[in-house]
Amino acid sequence: MSEEPKVIFEETLVCPVCKSKTFKAIDYLYDTPHAGKLILSNWYCENCGYRFRDVKPYEAREPRVIEMRIENEDDLRTIIYRSAFAKVTIPELGIEIEPAGMSQGYVSTIEGVLEIILDKVGDFCDKECENRIRLAMEGKIKFTLVLEDEFGLSFIKSEKATVKPLILTNSD
Incomplete structure (x- = not known):
């Protein structure tokens, strides 16, 4: 505890x-x-x-990539911590969010992450994009959530999540 x-x-x-x-x-x-x-x-x-x-x-860990395939509504209730340094990618939805200077870390469910994305990209997302995110939030579209964290702080609290080292390049 x-x-x-x-x-x-x-x-x-x-x-x-x-x-x-x-x-x-x-x-x-x-x-x-x-x-x-x-x-x-x-x-x-x-x-x-x-x-x-x-x-x-407060302290860094080894850089890592965490992935989870979201296949049903139970998966949407999975708890995640996205650190302020983590890149969020959902390839099937064409979503890629880079960490920025004033990024904030947050604890949420995967469904909550989709809500945050919808709030933040709403102005830049056409109706089709918005509908696909909403369908994913309802569990009607399967997708993969990828967190790339160069400080190794993010996590997805699920046995379905896989963790592997993040290979940093000179441009990172």
Whole structure:
């Protein structure tokens, strides 16, 4: 069983939105069984309500690729952790999401990942693309979820998931 998260940073800062000194920044160190030690950030402004939440690794592991074939509705309920450094690919749906500078890690189900993708790419996705994602969310399209994590922090909590080393090239 994991210990309770420990506060490692706590301070009141100037809010980046409203500029008042009411931005409470709290970072926790949390030791998890699958992802190792994580820094959980929960920052919020007591004045304007702006919030920033994030999950970042405290320590790196070996680069790896995690794949899982999603074949039914039970598979859609599988829990995953996608670190801020992981590339997400679903070849059958033509989806490839690279990590970016302000990417945030998250814990979700595979269905939740599809919802996040739909929210983020909705403006760039035509109706056919959107319909295929929705069919996948309903378990009507089989697909493969691939997480490429150069820090080895992501996981898919399923015996169906396969893990192999990620070979980094000079361009990575």
